[in-house]
Amino acid sequence: MTVNSVQKDSDQLTLILTAEFDAPVDRVWKLWEDPRQLERWWGPPGYPATFIDHDFTSGGKVTYYMTSPEGEKYHGWWQISDLDAPNRLEFVDGFGGSDGKPNPDMPTTVTYVSLEEITSGTRMTLQSKFPSAEAMQQMVEMGMEEGLTLAVGQIDDLLAEDAGVSV
């Protein structure tokens, strides 16, 4: 049984997910290492992923496409920046053009995966980092200080109230 825990890291505003699998580390690693297994979980239901290149080494390149029910293909890629089998994987992923080449105009995400052995099997920690996580974090802090959460829902009321009070 899979147990998920999710944190939005308050220091980095990086998304961190932890899952525990009732399977050994080597088995979980295969989900990433074996492209035939990878394509069974990477794409959303109805959008199977097909991995073309799968150079699963540090510095290696992975390319894939997802096929829509209408037959349209959406290309994506990974650039593996660090890999230490069967415990650690770090890659940049992004979208590409139909030729499978990265689209330089599209932002990318950095994903870190770590697998560690625990008594019940494997703990997988997954971290997804945004291009400007620091900015996101500061936004949240600012939101707490300035009542942003309130403002998001009630900005018009707030403006109406403040209308008569000029600074």
Added chain:
Amino acid sequence: MYNHMVVGLEQRQEEIDLLFQALSDATRRDIISRAMVQDYSVSGLATFYEMSFAAVQKHVAVLERAGLISKHRNGREQLVRSDAAAIRTAYGVLEDVEKLWRDRIDRMGEILAEPEQGETI
């Protein structure tokens, strides 16, 4: 359904990139914060910062391009106001990614629950 999601994600990525770039500067975040509470003219905003009017105007333009603020006219003055919906989009990004990975992890769990190849039940 997911067709929309995948395409939507690509298009949204570009908007998100603009959004994040706009948020990456302390002055710009301060402008958003101030323009949440009340409307300001650009010259009104410029009094808060030790930089030229032109520099503040540039920051305002970046925020406007990212959709984080909007301008509206009040008599002769052009006022700047933060756009709450765009700010909410920035928060929604993390939730979208969380959903994506939760679903993937569920599928991984399903595969792991299958007997290994060559293994009999």
